[in-house]
Amino acid sequence: MALFLNASLSSTSKTHHRLSFSTTSTTPPPFLRTNPKQTQQPPPKLTLSFVESVSSATLVALLSASLFFVHPALAFKGGGPYGQGVTRGQDLSGKDFSGKTLIKQDFKTSILRQANFKGAKLLGASFFDADLTGADLSDADLRSADFSLANVTKVNLSNANLEGALVTGNTSFKGSIITGADFTDVPLREDQRVYLCTIADGVNSTTGNATRDTLLCN
Template structure:
């Protein structure tokens, strides 16, 4: 085989390999969806918005109005809800691992079976929140909010197997 013909074959193979890699990345490898891109919803008014089942890893909703929005079964790992209004939001079964909930309003929010492990929730308000089966392992809470949550805490998280009262260190 001549040197020119060999170089053309190598070039064609490289091009084909490049096309396969691009298609694999864009469609997801072996049927898996590509990684979620972090989105910026800061200061947005998203009342009654639908985010159910979405992968919003590392997205930001700081100062957003998310009243009555649906985040059920969403992956909210590492998401910032700093000073967000989550009043009456549906967070059932959501993964809030390492989320920032500092100064967020979770009044009457549904946190049934949510995983909040490692979340930062100092100054968050949980008045009237439903926390049945929620996992608060290593969540930073103000003592008065922790006491309020202990009054209504019950259940075991189906994902982690942890008792809600135990994760809140309830007496």
């Protein structure tokens, strides 16, 4: 639609001036336009859609659950408060731990064949379901250690202190050397106790207890 604008200007003089504007554009002239600053719309606010909310909640739930259901092999960072190397579920055959302080060290399910623990401090250490075949535990401090389900065959336990150690399940000491070992308060199965009494001798140099006495042999 064409817009025609006629404006007449007059002055005190007799001269008349006629000012005419004409345009075929629908755009209003500059003096009729509104201030852009007054009509500027505020930036749209960001809102979180329902789908995004659900996705975020799901992600948080998965991250939280991962803290509780991490695979044990990944969650395990150290072997214990004194020995920081990873010793759980490892093949440590022939490794030398002699004389080391490994209190409450975790050796669960590890293979420890012919490993050397001579004189090591292993109070409260866990050998749960570990294979200690042929290992040297002589002179070791094994008080309250856990040997549940462990294979302790042909192990050198000479002068070792096993006071209060946990021995249950299929723990076997067949072929082990127990001269001077202290088995005070070790809950042995009757068949294991009878077997150990047939090979028991010596006195523990640390506790002064005779091996046969600690095994309640007749």
